[in-house]
Amino acid sequence: MxxxxxxxxxxxxxxxxxxxxxxxxxxxxxxxxxxxxxxxxxxxxxxxxxxxxxxxxxxxxxxxxxxxxxxxxxxxxxxxxxxxxxxxxxxxxxxxxxxxxxxxxxxxxxxxxxxxxxxxxxxxxxxxxxxxxxxxxxxxxxxxxxxxxxxxxxxxxxxxxxxxxxxxxxxxxxxxxxxxxxxxxxxxxxxxxxxxxxxxxxxxxxxxxxxxxxxxxxxxxxxxxxxxxQCSCSRERSANALINLGEADALQLAAEHGGQIDIDCQFCNQRYSFDPADIRQLFNGGGTEEPQPTQH
Incomplete structure (x- = not known):
């Protein structure tokens, strides 16, 4: 290059x-x-x-x-x-x-x-x-x-x-x-x-x-x-868009779209997905990383 x-x-x-x-x-x-x-x-x-x-x-x-x-x-x-x-x-x-x-x-x-x-x-x-x-x-x-x-x-x-x-x-x-x-x-x-x-x-x-x-x-x-x-998109930037919606509206939007919100970057086609667990974690101060599955 x-x-x-x-x-x-x-x-x-x-x-x-x-x-x-x-x-x-x-x-x-x-x-x-x-x-x-x-x-x-x-x-x-x-x-x-x-x-x-x-x-x-x-x-x-x-x-x-x-x-x-x-x-x-x-x-x-x-x-x-x-x-x-x-x-x-x-x-x-x-x-x-x-x-x-x-x-x-x-x-x-x-x-x-x-x-x-x-x-x-x-x-x-x-x-x-x-x-x-x-x-x-x-x-x-x-x-x-x-x-x-x-x-x-x-x-x-x-x-x-x-x-x-x-x-x-x-x-x-x-x-x-x-x-x-x-x-x-x-x-x-x-x-x-x-x-x-x-x-x-x-x-x-x-x-x-x-x-x-x-x-x-x-x-x-x-x-x-x-x-x-180099694309400047990130999961964190996509999460910030959901924060601007508010937790209740974000959860409702996920329910209306089959259980998750997909945010696609128009520049690089990267997709960032957020389900209700992601959204609750985001608004509870847990950050933007995808939650780890619970071990039993």
């Missing part, structure tokens, strides 16, 4: 521009294995996973980054989460009959994506990205271009097996103090990245890709950071 699932940072020496690359295969396959997604949904889900991995590297915090897109079109929901440890998970909700050639605007007409930063310490932040471009990369790039944040541009592709992403970001003034020089550098580097073909981004290793684009630039490549699929 370390070889195929990672992010890797690079810097352009003597400029105020940094870059990041993301590659996901094993973690992408784990996400896709949870449902029978049509190809365009597989591709868009892969692109969103790559985008989340890239964005997580730009944020210096401990916590969770969530990308959640909704629309009234055939693709109702796309949701990806990435922790500061680059543990990812994702899910999609869609209607039948999606054409293989559908793009983002067709899949999610008038869609909106929320970027939520949920740190362990500090305030929660949320930004809204209109999905009014033909691709997720273009929508994200437009959002950052129009926001007060640092100019950031994305290139994202996925084919149902591999998901890859490239990010360029302008940094605060340091090595280049002149505004025109900074603007020229940014235009030059992003124009070169625009020549990248989908098959190149999906198939080339990071060093080869950077040489293909920037062989005339001074580029410094940093160590890779692993990305992996």
């Amino acid at each position: 370390f070889d195929t699932d990672h992010t890797q940072r690079f810097m352009f020496d003597n400029t105020d521009v940094r870059g990041e690359m993301a590659a996901l295969e094993s973690s992408y396959a784990e996400v896709l294995a949870r449902a029978n997604y049509p190809l365009p949904v597989q591709q868009l889900l892969g692109e969103m996973l790559a985008a989340a991995a890239l964005l997580s590297t730009t944020l210096k915090f401990e916590g969770l980054l969530v990308l959640q897109a909704r629309s009234e079109g055939p693709l109702k929901l796309l949701m990806v989460e990435c922790t500061d440890q680059q543990q990812v998970r994702g899910i999609a909700r869609f209607e039948d009959g999606i054409a293989d050639s559908a793009d983002l605007r067709e899949l999610m007409p008038q869609g909106v994506m929320a970027i939520t930063i949920d740190p362990l310490k500090g305030k929660r932040y949320q930004g809204m990205v209109p999905l009014d471009n033909a691709s997720l990369a273009a929508s994200l790039s437009s959002y950052f271009a129009s926001s007060e944040q640092l100019p950031t541009q994305f290139w994202l592709h996925a084919d149902g097996r591999r998901a890859r992403g490239l990010l360029l970001q302008a940094l605060p003034k340091d090595k280049q103090r002149d505004d025109q020089e900074r603007a020229n550098t940014w235009e030059h580097l992003t124009t070169l990245a625009d020549t990248l073909k989908a098959e190149e981004l999906l198939s080339l290793d990071n060093s080869t890709l950077l040489h293909r684009l920037y062989h005339q630039e001074e580029v410094r490549l940093f160590d890779v950071q692993p990305v992996q699929f």
Whole structure:
């Protein structure tokens, strides 16, 4: 997984521009294995996973980054989460009959994506990205271009097996103090990245890709950071949902569902079951572990 699932940072020496690359295969396959997604949904889900991995590297915090897109079109929901440890998970909700050639605007007409930063310490932040471009990369790039944040541009592709992403970001003034020089550098580097073909981004290793684009630039490549699929669900979290119901309502709900409550994680399909003994133990301070059978 370390070889195929990672992010890797690079810097352009003597400029105020940094870059990041993301590659996901094993973690992408784990996400896709949870449902029978049509190809365009597989591709868009892969692109969103790559985008989340890239964005997580730009944020210096401990916590969770969530990308959640909704629309009234055939693709109702796309949701990806990435922790500061680059543990990812994702899910999609869609209607039948999606054409293989559908793009983002067709899949999610008038869609909106929320970027939520949920740190362990500090305030929660949320930004809204209109999905009014033909691709997720273009929508994200437009959002950052129009926001007060640092100019950031994305290139994202996925084919149902591999998901890859490239990010360029302008940094605060340091090595280049002149505004025109900074603007020229940014235009030059992003124009070169625009020549990248989908098959190149999906198939080339990071060093080869950077040489293909920037062989005339001074580029410094940093160590890779692993990305992996990891679901944050747990029996304890499921039990907390029952605590919010209250003991009487939880017991009644179990009776109405054949003697137990089953809570399924939408991200990993893990099922957590609670029968009346589990529920009583939970409300009597016995914890969330399943009771051991009584020995006679």
